[in-house]
Amino acid sequence: MKVTKVETIRTPEHPNLLWVQLHTDEGIIGLGETTPRVMGAETIIHDILADILLGQDPLHIEKLWHDMYQSAHYHGYAGSEMRAISAIDLALWDILGKYTNQPLYRLLGGKCRESIRVYNTCVSHGAYNDWELSRKKPGELAESLLKDGITAMKIWPYDQFSEKTRGHSISNADLQKGVSAFKQIREAVGDEIEIALEGHACWNVPSAIRIAQAVEPYRPMWLEDLIAVDSISSLKELKEATSTPLCVSERLFSRFQFMPVLEQRAATIIMPDICWVGGISEIKKIATLASAYQLPIAPHNCGGPVQTIAYSHVCTSTENVMIVETVRAFYRSYYEALVTEQPVIKEGHLYPLESPGLGTELSPSLLKRDDLIRKVSTQKSTTIGWTSGDPWEGEVGNHF
Secondary structure, eight states, rough: OEEEEEEEETTTTTTEEEEEEEEETSSEEEEEEEEESTHHHHIIIIIIIHHTTTTSOOTOOHHHHHHHHHHHTOOOOOOOHHHHHHHHHHHHHHHHHHHHTTTTHHTOOSSSSSEEEEEOOOOOOOTEHHHHHHOOOOOOOOHHHHHHTOOOEEEEETTHHHHHTTSOOOOOOHHHHHHHHHHHHHHHHSSSSSEEEEEOOOHHHHHHHHHHHHHHHGOEEEEEESSSSOHHHHHHHHTTTTTEEEEEOOOHHHHHHHHHHTTOOOSEEOOOBBBHHHHHHHHHHHHHHHHHHTBBBOOOOOOOOOHHHHHHHHHSTTBOOOOEEEEEEHHHTGGGGGGGGEEETTTTTEOOOOOOOOOOOOOHHHTTTTEEEEEOOOOOOOOOTSSSOOOTSSOOOGGO
């Protein structure tokens, strides 16, 4: 079997979603997805990765992953490069599942559990105004989530206050305003729901410590990215200043960036994003590394239906997954129009699909639309070898 065509697809209404379809000479099509800021990933897929994939056996997933990574690494990797590799990797695993007529969780080692618990990130979309409720009526939002069987939620009440000082200090008044969101949730539902605090790296270390200690009495599930993850010693300082678990971080790409965090015990919970770290191949490696340090992973997921379905397979087949992120406003409002089979989320748990591969396809009605942004690569644009960026073959000037 050979890859014959690399296709990317976007829609005008979802500018932060990019799908990849890998076509083969045996008629099997693999589906992948990545997000956000997808224009860079789209360019990398067609300008660099297509040359590596075309004519290759898509079942050689590990080889192709390292070939793509080597190509991206040649001029520095992460960001768009890893998002592009992630989308391709999902599509390669989808092909393997379809080729072997097995759902992906079986190929990943079988089930460790029947389903994985989800938490809700309080983003708004369509009829769901979860973000607005998290700011104005967080207790009411918690009650709504519990009615859906969701027993954990993520909020970010402090971000708005960071603009005044660029995150270099926080007033006592603003500190208490953020605490009030936790207080209202606890008054409404007690300990029936867990609360994760997202920080979006808005704060410096002293301010983050003040925030962490202010919310401690309300028993947060974790603190996430209160500070940037650029300094391991700063992460350790924050971790040692609070009893609340530290979750680190969707902003790290590949096992190589997670290794120092693990080695220096700078996190309590590891948070990779399957569409950013390098796909299924890489998130399984990151989970294994975390397990060696007796730490759980809690994957980041603020993307589309393909990503969420990929998580259903990875999370049920990976022993040290704690919980996985989902966005109720997304899967309740727009997923249905995009794919043939929806992520199965019921009573606060995500279940894997049983069909071969990922178990879903892009919707036929979606693919018939004439306003899609589609790009196709069917022929290699260069004869450059292994790295697809080696300047020492051919004309040097063409590759810098």
